[in-house]
Amino acid sequence: MKKTASNKPKISAEEGKRLLHQMLLIRRFEEKSAEEYTKSKIRGFLHLYVGEEAVAVGVTQSLKEEDYILSTYREHGHALARGMDPGEIMAEMFGKLEGCSMGRGGSMHLFDSKINFFGGNAIVCGHLPMAVGMALASKKQGKKNVTCCFFGEGAAAEGEFHESMNLAALWNVPVLFLCENNLYAMGTALKYTHSEQKLEKKGPAYGIETGSVNGMDLMAVMEASQKAVDYIRKTGKPYFLVCYTYRFRAHSMFDAELYREKAEVEKWKKEDPIPKFSEYLLKEKMISAEEIQEIEGKVEREIEKAIEFAENGTWEDVKDLTRFVYTESQRS
């Protein structure tokens, strides 16, 4: 990603295609997951990211390999954007040993330490203190990496948000607090969650540099997160970035969506980041309709491969149930 003078990201055609591919991969992956859920191949809680793809894809563009990422139970998008293997994610959700967490975690607990992806955390807001600690470690070790921590606007009501923001700012550690404000925490609308609904007003209460951005606009997210990450790398300080977004699907597969109007969802679908970005690429002549079809085709094959990988995976032997309760060399 190059910058113009105005700091606006300017992308090449090639980059544009790569970004579109990433968003489409997430979208189709999620749709496929829902399908596999109805076939009972995937069980437990399944939280889909459909509609929010521009956030994960946009933010990860500004991150380097050595940066740490922590996310929530709605993390397939972040994992894919980070470059986790779709097959390993699908296998994880199938509960297979070949899954990224050996099938132990399922949809909510994707971990892949080799790409510095630290979950997949399902206690809302429980990973924020850890993120601060990882950034603290980086600082102590003289590393220059950033810790990027995704969480929802619902999470920001938890006490741990307050404690983590304060600690990060007190300690001056390089963490990006990335709030995905999709307006709902399960079925609880923003107005029932926060007395001050403009979440970006919360940063200054900790003296933390703060920004907000339209999370349905990939280029805007890229720009805002690049700015945030640049700031963090330069100063070593935390940054709070609020992305306004929306999930098109239910909270989880259990959700009857009683709490919002269909019309509201439809209205937001007009902001769908994928057609929006495709149109931009088309308009800028960086892509052709055929090329889009090619990408769709590629994504389809990748997902087929992922399913195949998952299907062919193996079940962990029941006798290994207690492996890794403690480190193997240590205790049985």
Added chain:
Amino acid sequence: MKKTASNKPKISAEEGKRLLHQMLLIRRFEEKSAEEYTKSKIRGFLHLYVGEEAVAVGVTQSLKEEDYILSTYREHGHALARGMDPGEIMAEMFGKLEGCSMGRGGSMHLFDSKINFFGGNAIVCGHLPMAVGMALASKKQGKKNVTCCFFGEGAAAEGEFHESMNLAALWNVPVLFLCENNLYAMGTALKYTHSEQKLEKKGPAYGIETGSVNGMDLMAVMEASQKAVDYIRKTGKPYFLVCYTYRFRAHSMFDAELYREKAEVEKWKKEDPIPKFSEYLLKEKMISAEEIQEIEGKVEREIEKAIEFAENGTWEDVKDLTRFVYTESQRS
């Protein structure tokens, strides 16, 4: 307390004497407590309020009998200002059955439901959620009372502060969050506790009406808290008031005060609210030097009486140890 047009409190000589008496009662009570501690009559943790008297006395002036008060482990001042019997407090600290909590609680756990004094809470910040709940109850019951919740600036770093502020504002409940910013949480200075040291910047993050005041100035505290309480009574909404104050003594009797300079303490002692208020009364000719002596004498007698009451108290029978683990009529 009458108001002038400018909303400044204007007090009568009689009120002035009453207020001075209250502050002196707290001061001498605390000094006596320290003495009794060294005599081992009082044990456990003993947190003195010396230096902060103007806050407790100032704030309670704006409260009515039906209002609820919750406080911390540093609560003798609040209890006395509220009108709790000094003898019952001293007996409590002596561990006697005649103490306000039957001797079960000691210095950190003064309770007196007949004057709506709800502790004496020793988990830092643990009483804030309860305060919000009590205010919520008032609202549901159509009561017009205010819940006043005292806590330190250290407490404001806890997650429960964040959650409580948010809940109170979301629910519009009549609670006064009264932050006594004495610059230290045990030995941890404000700058190590809060990334944003201007605590009054935290109110707006919740959309809560916020004020701050010099907590060493009784009249200023009275004015600020009256304004806060008026606002709460009128709107039913919460208010966040930060009082800047200082404790002259150690955090508790265990504290060697390694973390601050003697000179700093001496500097603050020049702001001592008691001489300051006495001088004001003298200057305004509302009191004479002899009358101040009279008050001192009266306070001395009250404290003697309190000690006597405590000394003459009885020890709870060991066989009653498990009383009130459950309500008596319910379980043994």
Added chain:
Amino acid sequence: MSKYINLSYRDALKSAIREALKNDERVFLMGEDVGHYGGAFAVSKGLLQEFGPERIMDVPLSESGFTGSGIGAALAGMKPIVEVMTVNFSLLAMDQIINNAATLLHMSGGQLNVPVVIRMGCGIGRQLAAQHSHSWEPFYAHVPGLIVLSVGTHEDARGMLLSALESPDPVILFEYTSMLNLEKEIPEDAGAVDIRQAKVLKQGKDLSLITYGTGVYKCLEAADILAGEGMDVEVIDLRVLRPMDEETFLTSITKTHRALVVEDAWRSVSISSEVAARIMEKAFYELDAPVERLCGVEVPIPYPKHLEDASVPQVYDIVEKVTKMLRP
């Protein structure tokens, strides 16, 4: 004689909440997603529409804050039902529950009652993995000042909440999410139940199966199978995990002289440890063999079905274990 109706565990819970809300205007329900969403597990579905937002309060994610608020409201004369979505999240509210709710009465010398009822979804069985599947009854059963109830049957799903609301002291109510869809017959006029005693659900003379929660129906089923093989076991639902009613199981042992304790919770420092320890202390000379335990495997619960199933005792494990104990 009362008529019987078929009811799901969920509907039994819900009907109790409805009745409580109707009977006493001090009662209100607060919790994450209890209102607009209809309850994370649809237990409170429709109640917002019926009772309005003052009685059915959606709260933000802030377990400590809203649980503490429930405690405060109880202090000030209300009768809040606080729903902590699942026990897994209750750790965030544990300070409020233990340091405040369980402690205030004693610490204030008997002045302050905290009549709050805290409901929590509990247990394994929906493949929700290591942060959503725990059985943490043992934590709360350790704490004096709390009344800890385990809703192991449909009668109790219907009745325990109503009784809990009569308590002047804080009650923790464990509801088992894996049982929500399970239907059973209960008397049409079922209502408040005793919340002081364990209950013998099936008489037997060969061995006492002592359990609670999801163990109850599993043990009853096992008892049926065992009966078919000529083994006559007694099934006891502990129901009240604190203060524990030991009379019921001690009496049982004077008849059967053998016991197996079954629970989903992790084995060490658990309800079953306590039961075994009490039998040891008070019925040692009645025992023909050591009391044994079938508990959850000590592992953060894994996601895949076969591993999840293997993490807690199943009916066949119970049958096998009892058979071994009776026909070694």
Added chain:
Amino acid sequence: MSKYINLSYRDALKSAIREALKNDERVFLMGEDVGHYGGAFAVSKGLLQEFGPERIMDVPLSESGFTGSGIGAALAGMKPIVEVMTVNFSLLAMDQIINNAATLLHMSGGQLNVPVVIRMGCGIGRQLAAQHSHSWEPFYAHVPGLIVLSVGTHEDARGMLLSALESPDPVILFEYTSMLNLEKEIPEDAGAVDIRQAKVLKQGKDLSLITYGTGVYKCLEAADILAGEGMDVEVIDLRVLRPMDEETFLTSITKTHRALVVEDAWRSVSISSEVAARIMEKAFYELDAPVERLCGVEVPIPYPKHLEDASVPQVYDIVEKVTKMLRP
């Protein structure tokens, strides 16, 4: 042969922290008031001056936040020593400790180690009343994934932290504030200790006294008195509350055939329940009498000295109980 030196429990703890900080630059201490104040109980007094604020970090009141940060730092290659001032406040950090520290390794399929050491002041004895006096070892001992150590002796005060820091898995270290000023002789070269096994501190043949924490010196004292009366009891310090070493006490019982478990924690669902249950399961036929328990009274600890003392087993209670058991 090594020389012996006289050391307070506090100084033993402190010397271990100092040594750890010196030996490994990944080690740092974080906690409320560990720095400028010198530690709530003066355990870390002077260390800030010696090691500077990067290694001795004062943190704001935010138990969940800083404990979680310690866990995160451990994940990222550091070796943090987190001090939670006392176990009473640890409820605020319990979600981090259990849902993260104890769970991540298993849940990630073995990828993520959390080598954090969490120290907590624990126990009764300073008249700090109901919110500051608890013995909550049982909560943590219930949780797989944690290693839970109880520092009952000066050797362990000196050595357990050093060993804990070698563990790739999270360790909870309970230190007893009532023992801080107590001086004992320990070998001058005392260092790291085994953290897998219980320890027989005194041999005996008439009865096994099984205990931990503040119970250790109390039981040793009781054993002395009992010896004077011709009763020869064996004293076992459990030390490792999780994973519990049962071999040591089971072996002891094959010799003594009688046991009394002593602890300050509340009786129900406690360490002693677990010990009794295991003896029941695995040494039933060795027993000449039921295992008994002397535990904390189930009450939020009251402030006055006489009631506080009455809340936990004292030496004379132990002597009395053992005497009753041996000479009924």
